[in-house]
Amino acid sequence: MDIQQLRSKIDDLDEQLVRLLSERAQAAVAIGELKAKQGTPIYEPQREQDVFNHVRGANAGPLTDLQVQHVYERIMDVMRELQRPHSGAARP
Amino acid sequence: MDIQQLRSKIDDLDEQLVRLLSERAQAAVAIGELKAKQGTPIYEPQREQDVFNHVRGANAGPLTDLQVQHVYERIMDVMRELQRPHSGAARP
Numbered sequence: 001m002d003i004q005q006l007r008s009k010i011d012d013l014d015e016q017l018v019r020l021l022s023e024r025a026q027a028a029v030a031i032g033e034l035k036a037k038q039g040t041p042i043y044e045p046q047r048e049q050d051v052f053n054h055v056r057g058a059n060a061g062p063l064t065d066l067q068v069q070h071v072y073e074r075i076m077d078v079m080r081e082l083q084r085p086h087s088g089a090a091r092p
Numbered sequence: 093m094d095i096q097q098l099r100s101k102i103d104d105l106d107e108q109l110v111r112l113l114s115e116r117a118q119a120a121v122a123i124g125e126l127k128a129k130q131g132t133p134i135y136e137p138q139r140e141q142d143v144f145n146h147v148r149g150a151n152a153g154p155l156t157d158l159q160v161q162h163v164y165e166r167i168m169d170v171m172r173e174l175q176r177p178h179s180g181a182a183r184p
Contacts, residue, residue, distance in 0.1 A: 055109075
């Protein structure tokens, strides 16, 4: 494949990645709502650690496990933002 | 769904996400090799901007377009690392 074909493949993969991120975000929002009802904290360090362990374990390369974790650190940041009620609302 | 079921769904989505990240990384490595042969630079700001525009356009929420871009900024960081020859090699 030439660069143009590889980029077209990447564009297709990116559409699938964004769809999965949306599904993941929907599930995170649902968890945030359940936690709000139960009065449990949004941030659970042990669960985040479990997620990092899980994705490192699922990684078959060529990214290193640490690179996969770096991507997931950002994913967890935005998921946590999304779970906080009114996090996106304008404030005075 | 309760929290446990939602987490199990997220774990499944994460396995799919890691698989797609691996496929994307393989394509990025192939592009890096072609660029090395051609002597063209790894970092192409316009292509990165095109990727950000593409994923923002593909986003249907609940993440904001900016949150999707934040995730992709990290993805592009690790892909660029991977494209640099010997980036992971031990150095004296």
